[in-house]
Amino acid sequence: MNRVLKHLFVFALATALAACGSSAPKRPIATPSGPVNLDQEGLVIMSAFxxxxxxxxxxKFYLQREDSTQNQYYLFSDKNTDIEFVQRMKPGRYKFIIFTDELLVQPREPLAVTPFDPQKGIPLTPIEVKAGSVTHIGRILISGIDGGTVASRAPGVSYQxxxxxxxxxxxxxxxxxxxVPKLETKLIEVLP
Structure with a gap:
């Protein structure tokens, strides 16, 4: 598929997602700053490329907490591939809803609020965040995205x-x- 068609696909996807609607705010939840409060949040350590x-x-990708109408957005990439990112997150179960390597393209929000569906959605297990947890969930590598955006299972796109x-x-x-002594490794899984 040539670059123009990919851009048209990204635009159509963003428009379709925006049309689905929800009561979600137009701005994602801000990442907390200041000292971590493990009574009310957990740490997730990961990266994606x-x-x-x-x-x-x-x-970049979007996460959505399953019991919330708000969308969580995190940029988990950096030009320095040695870094794993430490994210503070409220307790809950978060599903991956969009991956894109078009860093300047932003889907119009609000994004649709849908339940996790392993047969249709991004084929990765949700992230379980508990208060007080410090969890490494792995580095996600996406192949076949090449200048595009995925919001569901897509032919030719694979995850590792x-x-x-x-x-x-x-x-x-x-x-x-x-x-550091609290760190546990619980890798998310690629669903069949």
């Missing part, structure tokens, strides 16, 4: 989850050194 022709490209516990420890050591 598009893998095309043997090189890592930056991606890699254990990067050592890199997760190093990233956690920089931000919250006292929490």
């Amino acid at each position: 598009a893998l095309e022709d043997g090189t890592y490209d930056m991606v 989850v890699i254990d990067r516990t050592d890199a997760a420890k190093a990233s956690l050591q920089k931000r919250y050194p006292d929490l």
Whole structure:
């Protein structure tokens, strides 16, 4: 598919998602700042990249907490592929709803609120966040996205989850050194 058709597809997808509607706000929930409060939040350590022709490209994606009408947006890529990102998140179960390597393209919000459907949605298990948890869920590599956006199972797009516990420890050591002993690795899974 040529680049123009891909851009038209991204635009059509964003328009369709916006038309679905919900009571979600137009702005995603802001990432908390200041000291972490493990009584009310958990830490998730991960990263995600598009893998095309043997090189890592930056991606962004949307997460949605299943019991909330608000969309959570996180950018989990950086040009530095050695870093795993430490995210503070409210307790809940979060599903992946959009991946894109078009970093400047933003789907119009609000995004549709739908229940997790492993047969139709992004084929990754949801992230379980508990208050007080410090969890490495892996590095997600997406192949076949090449200049596009996915919001469901898509032909030619594949996912891989890699254990990067050592890199997760190093990233956690920089931000919250006292929490390194609490780190657990619970990799999310690619669904069949």
